[in-house]
Amino acid sequence: MTSNSDNPLSVNALRLYYSATAVFLLLDYAFGINIRLASLDAFPGWRAFYYGICFLCLGLMFWRPAWSTWVATSESLVTLSMLIITMGARVMNITDSMLSTGAGIVTTEEIINFLIAGGAAFIAYTRGTLAIQKQLRRH
Numbered sequence: 260m261t262s263n264s265d266n267p268l269s270v271n272a273l274r275l276y277y278s279a280t281a282v283f284l285l286l287d288y289a290f291g292i293n294i295r296l297a298s299l300d301a302f303p304g305w306r307a308f309y310y311g312i313c314f315l316c317l318g319l320m321f322w323r324p325a326w327s328t329w330v331a332t333s334e335s336l337v338t339l340s341m342l343i344i345t346m347g348a349r350v351m352n353i354t355d356s357m358l359s360t361g362a363g364i365v366t367t368e369e370i371i372n373f374l375i376a377g378g379a380a381f382i383a384y385t386r387g388t389l390a391i392q393k394q395l396r397r398h
Contacts, residue, residue, distance in 0.1 A: 269386045270324060273331045276379045277317035284310050297372040298341040328387045335380035342373055 283295035287306070293299075295313070299306035316334050320327045346365060 269382050270320075270327050272382055273327050273379060273386075274317065274320050276331070276375075276382075277313055277320060280310060280313040280317065283313075292368065294368050294371040295375065296338070296341075297366065297369040298338070298345040300368075328383050328390065331379050331383035332387060335376045335383060338376040339373070339380060342369055342376070345369075 280295065283293075286292040286294065287296070287310075293306070296306050296309050299309060312334065316330045319330050346369060
């Protein structure tokens with residue numbers, strides 16, 4: 260893995276993303292806007308636990324900066340997977356009201372969550388790819 264100095268912009272972007280968990284938490288619990296963990300809307304206990312996981316990810320990035328890519332990639336892919344599974348389960352059980360109103364299939368919060376988690380996964384993935392290429396050039 261690369262050191263913190265290899266690409267400080269991407270490391271800072273990932274740290275900022277996980278630092279923003281405090282803002283996402285406030286939006287979720289104070290205003291009812293869940294754009295960070297939309298797939299866990301129906302599971303408040305798991306949602307609170309996962310916010311803790313996000314703060315743990317931030318702590319790991321500060322404690323071991325070289326792990327930032329792995330931490331962000333893993334967490335972002337778990338979040339994306341949860342969104343895909345949640346939305347897939349809803350699509351498999353389409354009701355008449357969903358067809359007539361168009362509600363319930365994909366929410367705005369889920370789309371924003373996809374963009375946020377996908378952006379973090381993209382940064383982490385490209386950072387990891389560059390690190391692997393750099394290591395291969397050395398050998």
